[in-house]
Amino acid sequence: xxxxxxxxxxxxxxxxxxxxxxxxxxxxxxxxxxxxxxxxxxxxxxxxxxxxxxxxxxxxxxxxxxxxxxxxxxxxxxxxxxxxxxxxxxxxxxxxxxxxxxxxxxxxxxxxxxxxxxxxxxxxxxxxxxxxxxxxxxxxxxxxxxxxxxxxxxxxxxxxxxxxxxxxxxxxxxxxxxxxxxxxxxxxxxxxxxxxxxxxxxxxxxxxxxxxxxxxxxxxxxxxxxxxxxxxxxxxxxxxxxxxxxxxxxxxxxxxxxxxxxxxxxxxxxxxxxxxxxxxxxxxxxxxxxxxxxxxxxxxxxxxxxxxxxxxxxxxxxxxxxxxxxxxxxxxxxxxxxxxxxxxxxxxxxxxxxxxxxxxxxxxxxxxxxxxxxxxxxxxxxxxxxxxxxxx
Amino acid sequence: xxxxxxxxxxxxxxxxxxxxxxxxxxxxxxxxxxxxxxxxxxxxxxxxxxxxxxxxxxxxxxxxxxxxxxxxxxxxxxxxxxxxxxxxxxxxxxxxxxxxxxxxxxxxxxxxxxxxxxxxxxxxxxxxxxxxxxxxxxxxxxxxxxxxxxxxxxxxxxxxxxxxxxxxxxxxxxxxxxxxxxxxxxxxxxxxxxxxxxxxxxxxxxxxxxxxxxxxxxxxxxxxxxxxxxxxxxxxxxxxxxxxxxxxxxxxxxxxxxxxxxxxxxxxxxxxxxxxxxxxxxxxxxxxxxxxxxxxxxxxxxxxxxxxxxxxxxxxxxxxxxxxxxxxxxxxxxxxxxxxxxxxxxxxxxxxxxxxxxxxxxxxxxxxxxxxxxxxxxxxxxxxxxxxxxxx
Numbered sequence: 001x002x003x004x005x006x007x008x009x010x011x012x013x014x015x016x017x018x019x020x021x022x023x024x025x026x027x028x029x030x031x032x033x034x035x036x037x038x039x040x041x042x043x044x045x046x047x048x049x050x051x052x053x054x055x056x057x058x059x060x061x062x063x064x065x066x067x068x069x070x071x072x073x074x075x076x077x078x079x080x081x082x083x084x085x086x087x088x089x090x091x092x093x094x095x096x097x098x099x100x101x102x103x104x105x106x107x108x109x110x111x112x113x114x115x116x117x118x119x120x121x122x123x124x125x126x127x128x129x130x131x132x133x134x135x136x137x138x139x140x141x142x143x144x145x146x147x148x149x150x151x152x153x154x155x156x157x158x159x160x161x162x163x164x165x166x167x168x169x170x171x172x173x174x175x176x177x178x179x180x181x182x183x184x185x186x187x188x189x190x191x192x193x194x195x196x197x198x199x200x201x202x203x204x205x206x207x208x209x210x211x212x213x214x215x216x217x218x219x220x221x222x223x224x225x226x227x228x229x230x231x232x233x234x235x236x237x238x239x240x241x242x243x244x245x246x247x248x249x250x251x252x253x254x255x256x257x258x259x260x261x262x263x264x265x266x267x268x269x270x271x272x273x274x275x276x277x278x279x280x281x282x283x284x285x286x287x288x289x290x291x292x293x294x295x296x297x298x299x300x301x302x303x304x305x306x307x308x309x310x311x312x313x314x315x316x317x318x319x320x321x322x323x324x325x326x327x328x329x330x331x332x333x334x335x336x337x338x339x340x341x342x343x344x345x346x347x348x349x350x351x352x353x354x355x356x357x358x359x360x361x362x363x364x365x366x367x368x369x370x371x372x373x374x375x376x377x378x379x380x381x382x383x384x385x386x387x388x389x390x391x392x
Numbered sequence: 393x394x395x396x397x398x399x400x401x402x403x404x405x406x407x408x409x410x411x412x413x414x415x416x417x418x419x420x421x422x423x424x425x426x427x428x429x430x431x432x433x434x435x436x437x438x439x440x441x442x443x444x445x446x447x448x449x450x451x452x453x454x455x456x457x458x459x460x461x462x463x464x465x466x467x468x469x470x471x472x473x474x475x476x477x478x479x480x481x482x483x484x485x486x487x488x489x490x491x492x493x494x495x496x497x498x499x500x501x502x503x504x505x506x507x508x509x510x511x512x513x514x515x516x517x518x519x520x521x522x523x524x525x526x527x528x529x530x531x532x533x534x535x536x537x538x539x540x541x542x543x544x545x546x547x548x549x550x551x552x553x554x555x556x557x558x559x560x561x562x563x564x565x566x567x568x569x570x571x572x573x574x575x576x577x578x579x580x581x582x583x584x585x586x587x588x589x590x591x592x593x594x595x596x597x598x599x600x601x602x603x604x605x606x607x608x609x610x611x612x613x614x615x616x617x618x619x620x621x622x623x624x625x626x627x628x629x630x631x632x633x634x635x636x637x638x639x640x641x642x643x644x645x646x647x648x649x650x651x652x653x654x655x656x657x658x659x660x661x662x663x664x665x666x667x668x669x670x671x672x673x674x675x676x677x678x679x680x681x682x683x684x685x686x687x688x689x690x691x692x693x694x695x696x697x698x699x700x701x702x703x704x705x706x707x708x709x710x711x712x713x714x715x716x717x718x719x720x721x722x723x724x725x726x727x728x729x730x731x732x733x734x735x736x737x738x739x740x741x742x743x744x745x746x747x748x749x750x751x752x753x754x755x756x757x758x759x760x761x762x763x764x765x766x767x768x769x770x771x772x773x774x775x776x777x778x779x780x781x782x783x784x
Contacts, residue, residue, distance in 0.1 A: 002589060003555070005504050008646050035456050043450030050442040058435030062629035064427050097489055097655040104654045108525065112397050129653040133500065163395070197394060237454035239660030254400050261521040262496045262654070263489040268631030270659065 007133045022342060029380035031301075031367040032347040034173060034322055038371075040293055041237045042277075042286050049276040050269075057272060065268045067256045069095040073275040077244050080278070084205055085215030086228065088246050094255040095266045099203055099243035102229035103130035105258045106199055107164070109251065111136050115163040118156060120148050122325070122354040122364075124173045124201060127166050136163075140357035145316060147172060147179040150186040157194045164197055169217050171204035171321025174354045174366040178319060181214055188220035195225065197251075202230045206287050208320035209295035224248035232274060234322075235287055242266060242274055294322070297369040297377060304381035312388055315367075322370040325351070328363045332392060335362055340387035346380045399525045414734060421772035423693075423759040424739040426565060426714055430763075432685055433629045434669075434678050441668040442661075449664060457660040459648045461487040465667040469636050472670070476597055477607030478620065480638050486647040487658045491595055491635035494621035495522035497650045498591055499556070501643065503528050507555040510548060512540050514717070514746040514756075516565045516593060519558050528555075532749035537708060539564060539571040542578040549586045556589055561609050563596035563713025566746045566758040570711060573606055580612035587617065589643075594622045598679050600712035601687035616640035624666060626714075627679055634658060634666055686714070689761040689769060696773035704780055707759075714762040717743070720755045724784060727754055732779035738772045 022028075053061050068074075074090035081088050096102045103126060111117065113135035119127065121140045128138075139160060142152040148167055156162075169179040169187070179187065191198045200217045218228040231243035245255060259265065277283070301324060305315055315326040326348075328334060334350045341347060351364025372380060414420075445453050460466075466482035473480050488494045495518060503509065505527035511519065513532045520530075531552060534544040540559055548554075561571040561579070571579065583590045592609045610620040623635035637647060651657065669675070693716060697707055707718040718740075720726060726742045733739060743756025764772060 002502075002640075002642065004501055004646060008501055008649070038451035038455045041450060041454040043446050043454060046454070047443055047446035050446070051439055054435050054439035054442070058433060059430035062433040062435060062438070062631040063430045064625075064630045097659075100653075101655040109396055109400055110394075126656075133650070133653055233456075237661075238456045239454040241655060241657075241659040248394075250394065254396060257400070258525065261492075261518075261525055263493040263633060264518070265633075267489075267633040267659070267662065269629075270662075 007135055010132070022347065025345075028342070028345045028347055029372065029376050029383065030347040031369065031372060031380060032349045033371055034368050036234050036238060036322075036370055037293065040290055042282065045277060045280070045282050045286075046237070046273065049273045049280070053269065053272045053276050061269045061272045063268060065265055065271070067260045067265045069265055070268070070271040070275060073271045073278075076275055076278045081246055084202075085219040086246060092246055092249065092252060094245040094247065094252045094259065095271065096229075096243045096245060096259070097263065097266055098233055098238070098241040099201065099229045099231040100126050100130065101262070102243055102245045103127050103166075103199070103201070105255050105262060106227055106229070106245070106251075107131045107134055108258055109254050110164050110197060112163075116160055118153070118160075118162045118165040119356050120167060120172065120175070121357075121359070122174055122351065123166065123356045124168055125354065127201070128356045131166075138357040140355070140359060141165075143175065143177070145177055147175075147177045147183060148187065150183050150190060153187070154190055157190065157196065162196055164199060165191065166199045166201065167217075168201040168203070170202055170214065171207060171318055172323070173203070173321065174323050174349070174351065175325040176316040176318030176321055176323040177325075178214065179217070184214060184217045185220050188217050188222070188226060191225040192221075192223035198226050200226050200228045202228060203234055204321040205230055206235050207290060207294060207322075209291055209298055211319040218246060227251055235283070235290065236274070236277070240270060240274070242270055294370060296374055297372060298324075300374040300377040301367060301369040301372075301381075304377055308381045308385040309388070312392055322368050324367045324369065326365045326367060328365070333362050334365050336391045337365070337387060340390040341384055343390075344383040344387045346383040346387065399527055402524070414739065417737075420734070420737045420739055421764065421768050421775065422739040423761065423764060423772060424741045425763055426760050428626050428630060428714075428762055429685065432682055434674065437669060437672070437674050437678075438629070438665065441665045441672070445661065445664045445668050453661045453664045455660060457657055457663070459652045459657045461657055462660070462663040462667060465663045465670075468667055468670045473638055476594075477611040478638060484638055484641065484644060486637040486639065486644045486651065487663065488621075488635045488637060488651070489655065489658055490625055490630070490633040491593065491621045491623040492518050492522065493654070494635055494637045495519050495558075495591070495593070497647050497654060498619055498621070498637070498643075499523045499526055500650055501646050502556050502589060504555075508552055510545070510552075510554045510557040511748050512559060512564065512567075513749075513751070514566050514743065515558065515748045516560055517746065519593070520748045523558075530749040532747070532751060533557075535567065535569070537569055539567075539569045539575060540579065542575050542582060545579070546582055549582065549588065554588055556591060557583065558591045558593065559609075560593040560595070562594055562606065563599060563710055564715070565595070565713065566715050566741075566743065567717040568708040568710030568713055568715045569717075570606065571609070576606060576609045577612050580609050580614070580618065583617040584613075584615035590618050592618050592620045594620060595626055596713040597622055598627050599682060599686060599714075601683055601690055603711045610638060619643055627675070627682065628666070628669070632662060632666070634662055686762060688766055689764060690716075692766040692769040693759060693761040693764075693773075696769055700773045700777040701780070704784055714760050716759045716761065718757045718759060720757070722755075725754045726757050728783045729757070729779060732782040733776055736775040736779045738775040738779065
């Protein structure tokens with residue numbers, strides 16, 4: 001037996017992994033995943049970018065680079081942030097292997113064993129995977145259909161001293177909800193007042209299907225307390241593994257030191273290829289295609305929920321992202337429904353593992369509409385309705 | 393002021409970084425770097441692989457994948473390991489963003505604050521960058537011109553209980569030396585006897601320019617104590633960021649859990665592209681090209697050392713890799729020589745920062761022949777000889 005560090009004994013694998021395996025059986029319609037639709041990846045445009053970069057810069061695109069990374073890419077990201085409502089420059093940006101690495105590195109910059117992290121009532125499991133090895137505790141901030149309740153956060157901050165707040169204010173995974181403009185402003189003011197760093201995870205930023213675009217919380221960050229992270233995983237392709245962080249300079253500097261130890265830098269070729277793709281101007285029209293496709297899927301799923309589930313559940317109505325959060329009526333069990341659903345060859349993810357600070361009950365579930373076609377959503381809900389009749 | 397985790401206060405940037413900046417001035421001939429020769433990168437072949445993979449597998453190559461990664465790539469790596477003398481299967485292999493990430497993740501699996509890590513007298517700085525955030529201590533194992541002295545390691549293991557031994561048995565960075573066959577066997581037996589995990593860093597495995605290929609220490613690992621890591625950075629291109637680990641199954645499983653939290657997985661497209669490249673059969677002939685080019689540079693540098701430095705220094709005679717380690721004669725100062733050398737527009741890296749456990753003096757330096765042409769080596773040593781005359 002090898003003697004491992006203590007954290008490895010309590011480590012867990014991804015909650016959705018076991019479910020995802022069971023959904024891989026032929027014929028299962030899955031609303032369980034949370035991945036982008038692969039048929040929408042701009043593979044030809046990326047192939048073109050790889051060809052161009054390797055022809056034009058065969059040496060520098062394949063060599064080591066600095067940990068800070070390719071300056072023109074960071075300039076392009078600063079422009080993209082400007083469009084999202086955040087004013088920053090290339091030097092305010094750190095590059096990471098997907099925003100998962102941002103959570104890992106930012107966690108390591110701030111968290112030590114026993115530290116407290118505040119999270120929303122349900123939270124993205126990737127954050128827990130990143131923070132758990134650091135031996136931290138979690139406490140949940142109450143949320144409603146408009147996301148994190150800022151006044152409840154104030155009450156919590158008056159009794160606790162968290163080292164970090166982790167939040168997904170826009171198209172939350174798993175709940176699908178988004179913070180109002182007012183709450184965004186209040187949240188930025190609150191973390192400034194209490195001097196607590198906030199990780200704003202903005203993975204779904206551009207994927208809005210209705211309503212007015214809201215600026216990130218980072219846009220209201222006068223005091224340098226917000227560490228913003230986003231990714232190309234949902235708007236380009238997750239198989240690339242490229243994300244970025246916008247943060248105060250001292251955080252960017254420390255992130256780069258942590259990155260140097262963790263993996264030196266993000267792939268040089270990848271940085272130049274994504275820069276090439278962004279320079280071609282193709283992203284805005286690609287995002288329009290994504291929005292249109294995902295909007296149709298969301299609409300189809302909300303319609304199917306109305307048609308088949310209105311008597312046995314209530315759910316969120318997301319304006320973007322990939323997810324709808326469902327709460328079953330009293331007396332219905334998510335685990336029993338999942339069992340019946342898998343028999344009918346339709347799948348979803350139970351909700352209770354998303355409660356990082358505990359408190360989950362056996363009556364919630366997450367649905368993803370991102371990879372299902374409109375037809376498969378309709379067929380999937382016919383099956384789900386049969387499963388409901390079995391357990392109701 | 394933000395309240396960061398304690399380790400960030402003592403963190404340091406790469407030692408060679410400052411030197412490397414000074415060598416970027418026009419006209420400087422640099423033996424300071426440690427990077428592969430960019431003109432030798434197989435850019436056309438890689439462009440071909442990207443085009444093929446994105447055309448054949450546009451969806452799966454851009455989607456998320458499992459943390460374990462692309463099975464055919466791991467099978468190809470198992471074959472490559474067989475050629476290196478290590479019998480293993482795809483399931484014994486974990487994929488990482490370059491072997492730097494292997495050091496980070498393996499370090500996190502085993503090391504806790506205060507733990508002891510044994511390293512060679514001089515050691516690869518990337519390992520220190522990976523382990524330092526974990527708050528560990530180092531002790532040096534004595535070395536000679538044949539690498540780590542195994543009997544001295546036995547003495548150390550009888551008085552200390554290290555959590556980990558980190559070693560680069562083949563074409564060591566910075567010293568250039570390699571362990572004999574006998575010492576490899578003894579080292580494997582010793583870590584089995586004392587039940588200490590050994591990280592074997594084999595970054596330069598294939599880059600042998602003379603002598604007989606020695607199997608890795610991992611080849612003698614009967615007891616599952618050796619965690620082997622290697623990389624495509626030196627034989628393909630470091631800008632890709634792809635490395636791998638061969639380890640006992642329980643270590644591979646825990647590495648994948650750590651990887652899931654750290655960055656989910658290595659880029660899907662990258663995995664498939666490197667698999668495509670390996671399947672094309674181009675690697676063996678590419679490695680022949682690399683060996684031939686680097687051998688000529690090594691020979692030129694050893695000749696130049698003989699011609700210009702034999703009265704003021706002694707040095708190692710590496711059979712492979714990128715580095716020659718130089719010890720200056722009594723009374724000569726590396727720092728003074730570097731000052732004079734930079735005035736003559738030639739650069740190298742001082743040796744003392746490579747002593748991770750301390751003990752370095754101002755009389756050693758590292759030379760890299762990897763990126764210098766034979767002509768620039770000759771010119772560079774003419775300049776270095778002038779610098780020596782200034783300080784001697």
